Amino acid sequence: GQNIDQPTEMTATEGAIVQINCTYQTSGFNGLFWYQQHAGEAPTFLSYNVLDGLEEKGRFSSFLSRSKGYSYLLLKELQMKDSASYLCAVIWGGGKSTFGDGTTLTVKP
Amino acid sequence: EPEVTQTPSHQVTQMGQEVILRCVPISNHLYFYWYRQILGQKVEFLVSFYNNEISEKSEIFDDQFSVERPDGSNFTLKIRSTKLEDSAMYFCASKTTGDTQYFGPGTRLTVL
Numbered sequence: 318g319q320n321i322d323q324p325t326e327m328t329a330t331e332g333a334i335v336q337i338n339c340t341y342q343t344s345g346f347n348g349l350f351w352y353q354q355h356a357g358e359a360p361t362f363l364s365y366n367v368l369d370g371l372e373e374k375g376r377f378s379s380f381l382s383r384s385k386g387y388s389y390l391l392l393k394e395l396q397m398k399d400s401a402s403y404l405c406a407v408i409w410g411g412g413k414s415t416f417g418d419g420t421t422l423t424v425k426p
Numbered sequence: 427e428p429e430v431t432q433t434p435s436h437q438v439t440q441m442g443q444e445v446i447l448r449c450v451p452i453s454n455h456l457y458f459y460w461y462r463q464i465l466g467q468k469v470e471f472l473v474s475f476y477n478n479e480i481s482e483k484s485e486i487f488d489d490q491f492s493v494e495r496p497d498g499s500n501f502t503l504k505i506r507s508t509k510l511e512d513s514a515m516y517f518c519a520s521k522t523t524g525d526t527q528y529f530g531p532g533t534r535l536t537v538l
Contacts, residue, residue, distance in 0.1 A: 348525065350525075350527075354469075358531070358532075359517050359529035359530060359531050359532050360469060360517070360529050361529065362526045362527060362528070365525040365526070367525075404468075404469060406469070409482070411474060411481040411482035412457060412459060412474025412476070412481050412482050413471055413474065413482040413483075413484065414471045415471065416468045416469040416470065416471070417468065418467075418468045419468060419469075
């Protein structure tokens with residue numbers, strides 16, 4: 318199958334660091350995306366990993382290990398506006414993609 | 427900053443009716459996508475489109491669905507005979523040759 322698993326919900330404190338994990342049971346994909354989605358809105362792109370390792374973009378970093386079937390999104394210096402759903406998705410060459418159910422992050426003061 | 431736009435923002439239709447959801451991708455983009463998201467559920471890939479033809483489609487994208495790029499700016503999704511279970515948010519996305527897909531704001535389709 319092409320299952321992608323993420324925790325359903327997480328809670329963290331403003332200013333803290335949080336790591337959202339994504340595990341998958343698939344292979345042969347081109348890369349792995351992380352998106353942010355606020356309630357009632359469209360997903361917005363956060364990061365894309367093709368090779369194993371860490372990709373850093375400001376407060377957001379994403380890591381991929383193909384051999385372990387694992388990725389994570391790291392959010393630093395959390396802000397209240399980071400409260401949202403975070404979606405992990407893998408994409409294949411023709412553009413087909415499979416999304417996880419998303420992780421709802423609540424940032425508390 | 428250029429944006430993907432979608433119309434209408436909300437479409438209500440009767441079961442069995444045809445609907446056309448419209449998208450205007452970012453002007454220099456070459457790859458186009460449709461996704462749907464049933465309320466409270468995950469985003470699901472429907473179809474990818476490049477060079478005026480479908481590149482990939484999912485199991486959801488059956489004979490009731492079709493896509494078209496009728497001119498140089500619009501990208502449409504047609505559902506021929508809507509069912510109750512087609513009620514969802516439909517997102518269009520586009521990209522250049524890079525990795526980042528830009529999503530439109532979505533069309534909420536309600537089938538009664």
